[in-house]
Amino acid sequence: MSRQRRRIPVLRLAWRNTRRNTRRTLLTVIAVTVAVTAITFMFAYITGILGNIVNSYARTESGHVRIRKDGYSERERLMPVYLKVDRVSELLSVIREHPDVEEAVPRIRSSVLVDGAGTNRPGMLLGLDFERENAYLNPASMAVNGTPPRAGFPEVMIGDEFAEKLGIGVGDTITVLGQTAYRSLGGLRLVVTDLASSGMSFLDNSMLVVPLDQAQVLADLPDAATEILVFAHDAALAEPLAVELRAQLESIVTGDLEVLSWLDQGPLMRTMQMMRPMLGVVMGLMLLMAGLIIINTMLMTVMERTQELGMQAALGMRRSDILYLIVSEGLVIGLIGGVVGAILGSGVGIWLEHTGIDFTAAARGIDLPFQGMVYPDWQPAFAVVGLACGVLAAGVAALYPARRAIRMAPAEALRQ
């Protein structure tokens, strides 16, 4: 006579079990929720910080691709204007025709001496095409008070902290001395029309922004600039775009340009890219800690029920069924906590993505392209990963106490 296998509705049983001791379940669910919330939010937060640095760096420094005269990188520290990109308008129109290019902007960067109210200080002069820079360096967004300098006029916008050190304000006239393309000394008188605060201390402490044409006059650079920054539709296109532009521009200006994607300009961005896997390790450790909390709580929950499990075994419930039951309970708890945690973490992430976290005070002290406001970058994948981690950790965590329970002889379990 074959004995028909009983089908135990394990999942339904597991669900019912979770409601038997609500306090116990709630404790475990809370542990999972906290862990998953933290994971989901931290992913968004760290991605936001990395994005902030990369984005600030691209907008202020590197573009997605930067074109400069060959050899500029080695002398970058000196900001040599004699290493110039000629025939800028022709190059710009060729670059802007490339389908992957969103915008290309010329800039002149020059180390200058600024003479304010009787004191002088070294500064960094940036010559910009104000209109085209709106989506990039965006000088208008940095304006504190006054009006931005107009193309064709000897006007300047100056970092607010720098202006304070020079003892000048809007309406004052400053004298700027700097190197020319012929390596001699050039100078300009400029009227301060605006003060700037970018939240990036390295800019606010030394920056002067003038219309491109004024920088061209100062440095003797007609139809020339020290760099062209290219912004792609997507930063991920930067490396192949650099290769294509290099080939394309070679035919116009033979062989003396340096065309580099943002990843190839100095060690900072490579380091940032390398930090992602490193942060993966940190996140892994966080997951492990969250897992341990869940395991600990689950262990407690199952241990508490040793007698009950012994009873079930004595009544003839199969060991595999008991194991399955406990693990299912773990998964159910993991699922509840995971869903709540993912929703909470995402909620906080999305909320702060809109409002931002203000690190302006802390950012003042650091010499990185880092904007004071950090906006977490929430992505659906972070919620899915958080949820999966919660469910998995709870399930795995239930395994050990479950195995321990079923290995016990029913009589011994009952005695405990």
Added chain:
Amino acid sequence: MNRTTIAGVGRGAVVAGVWLAVLTTASQAQLTPRQILERVDANMTMSTARVTAQMTITYRDDDDRILIYEAWAQGTDQSFLEFTAPARDAGSRFLRLEDAMWIYLPRVGKSVRIQGHMLRQGLMGSDFSYGDASENPSMVEDYDAVLEGEEMLEERRTYVVDLTAKRNDLAYQRRKVWVDAERWVPLKEERFARSGKLLKTALLSEVRRIGDRWYPFRIEMDDALQTDTRTVLQMLSVELDIRVPREVFTLPYLEGGE
């Protein structure tokens, strides 16, 4: 006996004469380092000077740049310098009065006073700093000296003198100078930072006589921190100890010119 004595006296006189000669040579060889510096200062520090010079800046990977300037100097701390060529730099002027320097560029139309570390920047991108080009300091006053020995340099006997700054605000805290032992002109100089790092090397040559002084007509300067350039200053005309109009060393002259 007398003859002997006489002969003896005669020999004694000869011996004494030889000794005197030896002693005289020795005393000249044993100049103190301070005396060497005093002689250099006496030769190189003039009451006034007017110099026209051609400055050639040689770049490792670019064409040479040639500039011409006229300079006036008075004492150790007043000088005026105006570039006359090429056309794009003509009219750029520099006035040095004690520790301060003013720059005037025709395009700016107003002088700018520069101080401190700016004086160590290269004059018109050359290996000479604004300070190098405008200072004529007294070595005795500014430095303690140690005589390291003698060396032959370009077939000239030189004293090698090691100088250590007496004050912290001097651009070069240590200098090693090869001084021509007869004409009291430095023929070579190495200038160091406080850390001992070599900042500049100068080679002075074409030493010519002007009145009772010796003056180097060619100075080659190499700024060790500015690795891709070398600058040669060739004097085209040098007039020493002449009358200099007093207004040259004033701001109105700097800004107005005439």
